Amino acid sequence: MENDINKPYKICDVNRDKKKGIVASSLEDLLAKVPEKLGLPSENLTVVLECDGTEVDDEEYFSTLDPDTALMILHGNEKWAPNMPKCQVSLDQ
Amino acid sequence: MENDINKPYKICDVNRDKKKGIVASSLEDLLAKVPEKLGLPSENLTVVLECDGTEVDDEEYFSTLDPDTALMILHGNEKWAPNMPKCQVSLDQ
Numbered sequence: 435m436e437n438d439i440n441k442p443y444k445i446c447d448v449n450r451d452k453k454k455g456i457v458a459s460s461l462e463d464l465l466a467k468v469p470e471k472l473g474l475p476s477e478n479l480t481v482v483l484e485c486d487g488t489e490v491d492d493e494e495y496f497s498t499l500d501p502d503t504a505l506m507i508l509h510g511n512e513k514w515a516p517n518m519p520k521c522q523v524s525l526d527q
Numbered sequence: 528m529e530n531d532i533n534k535p536y537k538i539c540d541v542n543r544d545k546k547k548g549i550v551a552s553s554l555e556d557l558l559a560k561v562p563e564k565l566g567l568p569s570e571n572l573t574v575v576l577e578c579d580g581t582e583v584d585d586e587e588y589f590s591t592l593d594p595d596t597a598l599m600i601l602h603g604n605e606k607w608a609p610n611m612p613k614c615q616v617s618l619d620q
Contacts, residue, residue, distance in 0.1 A: 488537045488546045491564075495548035498535040498594070 444504045446484060447472050448512040461496040468507050480508040487514030532590075537597045539577060540565050541605040554589040561600050573601040580607030 439459060445468060446453040454471050458464035461481065469476040481490045484504035490496050506514055532552060538561060539546040547564050551557035554574065562569040574583045577597035583589050599607055 482546075483548070486537075486546065488548050490548050492549070494533070494550040495535055498548075498550060 441499075441501045443499070444484075444502055445472065446504065446506050447474070448506065448508055448514070450484075450506070450517060455502075461490065461493050464496075464505075472507055474507060474509050478510045480512075482506050482508060482514050484517070487516075534592070534594045536592070537577075537595055538565065539597065539599050540567070541599065541601055541607070543577075543599070543610060548595075554583065554586050557589075557598075565600060567600060567602050571603045573605075575599050575601060575607050577610070579609075 440457045441459075442455060442457050443464065444453060445456050445464075452472050456464065456467055456471055458467060464481065465479055468474060468479060481496075482488060482505070483490065484506045487506075490499070490505065508514065533550045534552075535548060535550050536557065537546060538549050538557075545565050549557065549560055549564055551560060557574065558572055561567060561572060574589075575581060575598070576583065577599045580599075583592070583598065601607065
Protein backbone atom coordinates (compact mmCIF):
# COMPACT_ATOMS: atom_id res chain seq x y z
CA MET A 435 0.00 0.00 0.00
CA GLU A 436 1.19 3.48 -0.82
CA ASN A 437 -0.27 4.93 2.33
CA ASP A 438 -2.95 4.25 4.88
CA ILE A 439 -5.37 6.92 3.83
CA ASN A 440 -8.53 5.34 2.52
CA LYS A 441 -10.48 7.70 0.32
CA PRO A 442 -13.86 7.30 -1.38
CA TYR A 443 -14.17 7.35 -5.17
CA LYS A 444 -17.02 6.92 -7.62
CA ILE A 445 -16.25 4.41 -10.34
CA CYS A 446 -18.15 3.67 -13.52
CA ASP A 447 -17.75 1.61 -16.67
CA VAL A 448 -17.26 2.98 -20.18
CA ASN A 449 -21.02 3.38 -20.76
CA ARG A 450 -21.61 5.00 -17.38
CA ASP A 451 -24.30 2.32 -16.87
CA LYS A 452 -22.78 0.97 -13.71
CA LYS A 453 -21.72 3.49 -11.11
CA LYS A 454 -20.49 2.45 -7.69
CA GLY A 455 -18.91 4.00 -4.65
CA ILE A 456 -15.64 2.47 -3.55
CA VAL A 457 -12.98 3.15 -0.94
CA ALA A 458 -9.33 2.66 -1.79
CA SER A 459 -5.97 3.58 -0.31
CA SER A 460 -4.05 3.67 -3.58
CA LEU A 461 -4.40 3.20 -7.32
CA GLU A 462 -3.14 -0.35 -6.91
CA ASP A 463 -5.75 -1.01 -4.25
CA LEU A 464 -8.49 0.50 -6.44
CA LEU A 465 -7.49 -1.66 -9.40
CA ALA A 466 -7.59 -4.74 -7.20
CA LYS A 467 -11.15 -3.98 -6.11
CA VAL A 468 -12.56 -2.82 -9.45
CA PRO A 469 -13.05 -6.16 -11.25
CA GLU A 470 -15.47 -7.53 -8.68
CA LYS A 471 -17.25 -4.20 -8.24
CA LEU A 472 -17.92 -3.60 -11.92
CA GLY A 473 -17.82 -7.16 -13.24
CA LEU A 474 -14.75 -6.45 -15.36
CA PRO A 475 -11.74 -8.66 -16.10
CA SER A 476 -8.74 -8.03 -13.87
CA GLU A 477 -6.30 -7.23 -16.65
CA ASN A 478 -5.93 -4.45 -19.22
CA LEU A 479 -7.73 -1.92 -17.10
CA THR A 480 -7.13 1.81 -17.43
CA VAL A 481 -8.34 4.45 -14.99
CA VAL A 482 -9.37 7.84 -16.37
CA LEU A 483 -11.15 10.84 -14.93
CA GLU A 484 -14.82 10.57 -15.80
CA CYS A 485 -15.06 14.31 -16.45
CA ASP A 486 -12.42 14.67 -19.17
CA GLY A 487 -10.74 11.31 -19.85
CA THR A 488 -7.38 12.21 -18.30
CA GLU A 489 -5.54 8.94 -17.65
CA VAL A 490 -4.51 8.26 -14.07
CA ASP A 491 -1.55 5.92 -14.30
CA ASP A 492 0.60 6.81 -11.33
CA GLU A 493 0.15 6.70 -7.59
CA GLU A 494 1.48 10.21 -7.13
CA TYR A 495 -1.23 11.78 -9.30
CA PHE A 496 -3.86 9.44 -7.86
CA SER A 497 -3.01 10.65 -4.37
CA THR A 498 -3.87 14.24 -5.36
CA LEU A 499 -7.47 13.38 -6.33
CA ASP A 500 -10.26 14.79 -4.20
CA PRO A 501 -12.48 12.41 -2.23
CA ASP A 502 -15.38 11.16 -4.36
CA THR A 503 -13.65 11.96 -7.64
CA ALA A 504 -15.52 10.19 -10.45
CA LEU A 505 -13.31 7.68 -12.25
CA MET A 506 -14.09 5.69 -15.39
CA ILE A 507 -12.58 2.23 -15.72
CA LEU A 508 -11.75 1.25 -19.29
CA HIS A 509 -11.00 -2.28 -20.42
CA GLY A 510 -8.83 -3.15 -23.40
CA ASN A 511 -9.41 -0.71 -26.25
CA GLU A 512 -12.39 1.05 -24.75
CA LYS A 513 -12.25 4.84 -25.17
CA TRP A 514 -13.48 7.59 -22.94
CA ALA A 515 -16.14 9.86 -24.45
CA PRO A 516 -17.77 12.92 -22.95
CA ASN A 517 -21.03 12.45 -21.13
CA MET A 518 -23.78 13.47 -23.53
CA PRO A 519 -26.92 14.24 -21.61
CA LYS A 520 -29.78 12.35 -23.16
CA CYS A 521 -32.65 14.52 -24.21
CA GLN A 522 -36.20 13.68 -24.91
CA VAL A 523 -37.75 15.01 -28.07
CA SER A 524 -41.50 15.20 -28.05
CA LEU A 525 -43.46 15.43 -31.27
CA ASP A 526 -46.72 16.10 -29.52
CA GLN A 527 -48.43 19.24 -30.59
CA MET B 528 14.32 20.74 -8.04
CA GLU B 529 13.12 24.30 -7.92
CA ASN B 530 11.11 23.71 -4.80
CA ASP B 531 9.47 20.91 -2.90
CA ILE B 532 5.91 21.69 -3.84
CA ASN B 533 4.60 18.90 -5.98
CA LYS B 534 1.51 19.89 -7.88
CA PRO B 535 -0.77 17.92 -10.18
CA TYR B 536 -1.10 18.82 -13.86
CA LYS B 537 -2.94 17.35 -16.83
CA ILE B 538 -0.72 16.88 -19.85
CA CYS B 539 -1.70 16.02 -23.41
CA ASP B 540 -0.10 15.67 -26.82
CA VAL B 541 -0.75 17.94 -29.80
CA ASN B 542 -3.80 15.92 -30.89
CA ARG B 543 -5.25 15.72 -27.38
CA ASP B 544 -5.44 11.95 -27.92
CA LYS B 545 -3.31 11.12 -24.93
CA LYS B 546 -4.20 12.86 -21.70
CA LYS B 547 -2.50 11.95 -18.46
CA GLY B 548 -2.32 13.17 -14.91
CA ILE B 549 1.17 13.97 -13.67
CA VAL B 550 2.73 15.41 -10.55
CA ALA B 551 5.72 17.72 -10.85
CA SER B 552 7.63 20.12 -8.64
CA SER B 553 8.90 22.38 -11.42
CA LEU B 554 8.88 22.91 -15.17
CA GLU B 555 12.22 21.10 -15.34
CA ASP B 556 10.79 18.17 -13.39
CA LEU B 557 7.72 18.09 -15.65
CA LEU B 558 9.84 18.05 -18.80
CA ALA B 559 11.91 15.20 -17.37
CA LYS B 560 8.78 13.10 -16.77
CA VAL B 561 6.89 13.94 -19.97
CA PRO B 562 8.72 11.75 -22.52
CA GLU B 563 7.91 8.49 -20.74
CA LYS B 564 4.38 9.57 -19.89
CA LEU B 565 3.37 10.58 -23.41
CA GLY B 566 5.79 8.49 -25.45
CA LEU B 567 7.55 11.58 -26.82
CA PRO B 568 11.24 12.20 -27.51
CA SER B 569 13.10 13.98 -24.70
CA GLU B 570 14.29 16.93 -26.77
CA ASN B 571 12.65 19.85 -28.57
CA LEU B 572 9.65 19.89 -26.27
CA THR B 573 7.57 22.99 -25.65
CA VAL B 574 4.96 23.39 -22.93
CA VAL B 575 1.88 25.48 -23.68
CA LEU B 576 -1.44 26.02 -21.95
CA GLU B 577 -3.96 23.62 -23.48
CA CYS B 578 -6.71 26.23 -23.33
CA ASP B 579 -5.09 28.98 -25.43
CA GLY B 580 -1.58 27.92 -26.50
CA THR B 581 0.32 30.33 -24.22
CA GLU B 582 3.90 29.08 -23.99
CA VAL B 583 5.19 28.32 -20.52
CA ASP B 584 8.95 28.63 -20.70
CA ASP B 585 10.00 29.86 -17.29
CA GLU B 586 9.85 28.42 -13.82
CA GLU B 587 8.45 31.56 -12.29
CA TYR B 588 5.34 31.53 -14.49
CA PHE B 589 5.05 27.75 -14.15
CA SER B 590 4.98 28.09 -10.37
CA THR B 591 1.90 30.33 -10.60
CA LEU B 592 -0.21 27.73 -12.42
CA ASP B 593 -3.19 26.30 -10.58
CA PRO B 594 -3.20 22.62 -9.63
CA ASP B 595 -4.53 20.44 -12.46
CA THR B 596 -3.87 23.07 -15.13
CA ALA B 597 -4.12 21.42 -18.55
CA LEU B 598 -0.83 21.62 -20.46
CA MET B 599 -0.12 20.61 -24.04
CA ILE B 600 3.32 19.26 -24.87
CA LEU B 601 4.50 20.12 -28.38
CA HIS B 602 7.41 18.41 -30.10
CA GLY B 603 9.54 20.05 -32.79
CA ASN B 604 7.38 22.14 -35.11
CA GLU B 605 4.02 21.04 -33.77
CA LYS B 606 1.57 23.90 -33.30
CA TRP B 607 -1.17 24.42 -30.77
CA ALA B 608 -4.72 24.64 -32.15
CA PRO B 609 -7.98 25.25 -30.32
CA ASN B 610 -10.00 22.28 -29.19
CA MET B 611 -12.79 21.70 -31.68
CA PRO B 612 -15.59 19.76 -30.06
CA LYS B 613 -16.54 16.84 -32.27
CA CYS B 614 -20.01 16.96 -33.67
CA GLN B 615 -21.97 14.56 -35.77
CA VAL B 616 -23.48 15.79 -39.02
CA SER B 617 -26.22 13.66 -40.46
CA LEU B 618 -27.09 13.83 -44.14
CA ASP B 619 -30.24 11.76 -43.75
CA GLN B 620 -33.35 13.42 -44.99
